[in-house]
Amino acid sequence: MTVTDESIHESVVRRASAGERAAQRELYEHFRDRAFRVVRRIVGESDADDVTQECFLKLFAKLHTFRFESQFSTWMHRLVVNESLQHVRKRSRRKEYGHPMLDEELGQVAGAAAMENAELLEVAMSRIDPELRVVFELKEVDELPYSAIAEIVGIPEGTVGSRLNRARTELRDQLTKLGWES
Amino acid sequence: MNCKQTRELMSAYFDGELNGFTGESQNEFRGHIASCEACAQELRSFEQLRQLAACQTTRRFTPPSWESIAARLDGASSRTLAAGSDSVDPATRDSRLIWTRRMAIGGLITLAASALLFFSLRVPQHHDVTSATQASVATINLQPLIELFNTDADKAIATLASRLPAAEVTLAKVEAEFGRPTFVQTSASNNSLPGNAQLVSTKLLQLPYCKCAKGACTCGPGGCTCVACLCERPDGSTYLVLELCKSQAITFGDLPVQLVKRRDRNLQQVEANGTVAISWEQGGERLAAIGIRGSQEIDSLLAKN
Numbered sequence: 001m002t003v004t005d006e007s008i009h010e011s012v013v014r015r016a017s018a019g020e021r022a023a024q025r026e027l028y029e030h031f032r033d034r035a036f037r038v039v040r041r042i043v044g045e046s047d048a049d050d051v052t053q054e055c056f057l058k059l060f061a062k063l064h065t066f067r068f069e070s071q072f073s074t075w076m077h078r079l080v081v082n083e084s085l086q087h088v089r090k091r092s093r094r095k096e097y098g099h100p101m102l103d104e105e106l107g108q109v110a111g112a113a114a115m116e117n118a119e120l121l122e123v124a125m126s127r128i129d130p131e132l133r134v135v136f137e138l139k140e141v142d143e144l145p146y147s148a149i150a151e152i153v154g155i156p157e158g159t160v161g162s163r164l165n166r167a168r169t170e171l172r173d174q175l176t177k178l179g180w181e182s
Numbered sequence: 183m184n185c186k187q188t189r190e191l192m193s194a195y196f197d198g199e200l201n202g203f204t205g206e207s208q209n210e211f212r213g214h215i216a217s218c219e220a221c222a223q224e225l226r227s228f229e230q231l232r233q234l235a236a237c238q239t240t241r242r243f244t245p246p247s248w249e250s251i252a253a254r255l256d257g258a259s260s261r262t263l264a265a266g267s268d269s270v271d272p273a274t275r276d277s278r279l280i281w282t283r284r285m286a287i288g289g290l291i292t293l294a295a296s297a298l299l300f301f302s303l304r305v306p307q308h309h310d311v312t313s314a315t316q317a318s319v320a321t322i323n324l325q326p327l328i329e330l331f332n333t334d335a336d337k338a339i340a341t342l343a344s345r346l347p348a349a350e351v352t353l354a355k356v357e358a359e360f361g362r363p364t365f366v367q368t369s370a371s372n373n374s375l376p377g378n379a380q381l382v383s384t385k386l387l388q389l390p391y392c393k394c395a396k397g398a399c400t401c402g403p404g405g406c407t408c409v410a411c412l413c414e415r416p417d418g419s420t421y422l423v424l425e426l427c428k429s430q431a432i433t434f435g436d437l438p439v440q441l442v443k444r445r446d447r448n449l450q451q452v453e454a455n456g457t458v459a460i461s462w463e464q465g466g467e468r469l470a471a472i473g474i475r476g477s478q479e480i481d482s483l484l485a486k487n
Contacts, residue, residue, distance in 0.1 A: 024255070025248050036245030046438060049246050056251050091455055121234045139197065140235035146199045164193035172227050175234075 325435025421473035
């Protein structure tokens, strides 16, 4: 019998749900990079470690509710996104003028063409709504189809396209402000 | 198909998700892109963003280790065991309950003792103190203030006032209690506060005791004090400047602190929830500014001190 990715997950999930540490570790190490990347994208670097830990503690606590009716990775993703967005909502929102000191310093750096593109995108991402960040990340980094993104984020599939439109437009505007030349 | 309709479908087309659309609709979309430079440029920008995102995926970040997760899982398990469960046999459960009760009683006694110590230390005393317990009580933790400042400055300042006796005071009272006019009040009287701000509130906070070397403290007979000045910019935003004796410690709690050199001063800098805070020493004083904006305001603060 061919052991598929899903069947590995199912046996591991069942053992992890029963509290077996080795299985929990296997589950964690399989998903941690993906989860951490999504968490980091939504909550930012300084809170990412803590929120990632919280996500997995919650995941293990709720594992018994997973019914194997959908892909485990989608279920995990959904939990991580919800926890991260909740964390952001609990934090106070930034005022519209953003992080003024950073604005000034980055303005100088971008003018000097000293910032790498990856850093530019990182900063631009931090300036758009977390709910837009997550759809962009799930599409561009995880390369998930709209149906999976809709399930993870909890929105209708038709809304994914319009949300991505907004994410891309706003990112482009932020990048332009940072001196990015398209 | 017009531009509005085309742009609504832009991402779906770009991501190959126009499944629900007929071939005719997809042709209309392509036809519009071919004839409209603005929409074509929009589509090209999506591709450029995709390429930028591809640069991101090569960056490596380190997630938390399994050990950190396991430690928290073990901690959670211990708490569950201490609370007792149906699967635990009665004899074991009873002995755990006895220990839990003893720990609870011990905890209550410790709490009462701490409260007694804290309230006794709130009486200002003008002499040297070196014990670690007293030092920890007297340290001013600015983390709650910084985290709240962006959304509600008044509530944020209240977090400080709730821990230290505080009173709204006049300029004359500050000079009497603090021993000298503060930088904010001097600048306010010259209309030269950073950010073209106006001084809107001055609070005097009573510190539990004086930690200054003998003869070094300039605070009045009431004991060591801290002055908190709230300044409002023309756009309605505010910043807070704290001034206190250098011997009095301030902390930013769990917030990560950056050490920054600016204008030959060593600054501690933190940021939380959109609020930037800095702290530095000048002469015999320690100063902290919360809600400060931009390098210009910082330079203005440092230049005046």
